Amino acid sequence: MNLFKIAAATPLLLLTGAQGMSQVEVAIEGLRNGRGDVHLCLTRHPRHFPNCRDDPAAIKRTVPASTTRVTMNAAPGEYALSVFHDENRNRELDTMLRIPREGFGFSRNPRIRFGAPRFRDVRIGIAPGFTRLSVRMQYML
Numbered sequence: 001m002n003l004f005k006i007a008a009a010t011p012l013l014l015l016t017g018a019q020g021m022s023q024v025e026v027a028i029e030g031l032r033n034g035r036g037d038v039h040l041c042l043t044r045h046p047r048h049f050p051n052c053r054d055d056p057a058a059i060k061r062t063v064p065a066s067t068t069r070v071t072m073n074a075a076p077g078e079y080a081l082s083v084f085h086d087e088n089r090n091r092e093l094d095t096m097l098r099i100p101r102e103g104f105g106f107s108r109n110p111r112i113r114f115g116a117p118r119f120r121d122v123r124i125g126i127a128p129g130f131t132r133l134s135v136r137m138q139y140m141l
Contacts, residue, residue, distance in 0.1 A: 036088060103137040
């Protein structure tokens with residue numbers, strides 16, 4: 001490698017290392033309507049999944065339900081993503097007899113039977129640079 005190539009690559013390497021953040025683009029698929037908001041939560045800790053409410057390190061975003069792509073910044077590592085469609089904007093996943101009345105989704109789009117999936121089943125790796133993933137919303141009622 002010649003000196004010119006090293007000199008040209010150095011600022012890019014320094015910038016990437018200084019920020020230490022990756023960009024994550026989440027495509028939200030299958031929202032049943034554009035009412036309300038969509039809440040996204042990216043966490044590294046299994047004990048805070050799927051409800052990131054008590055995770056001070058969680059990366060959270062709230063966007064209008066008309067949004068189909070959301071960009072988040074995160075340090076590279078392993079995470080789990082949970083999403084829910086808050087149609088009435090009360091900031092809670094509403095249930096009836098413990099069955100969700102509003103839509104939800106997770107990284108890796110697992111099949112949901114009874115209860116939320118385990119962290120290890122939805123764990124994703126966020127690489128340095130850019131990561132793209134999609135979440136397919138599910139509605140039970």
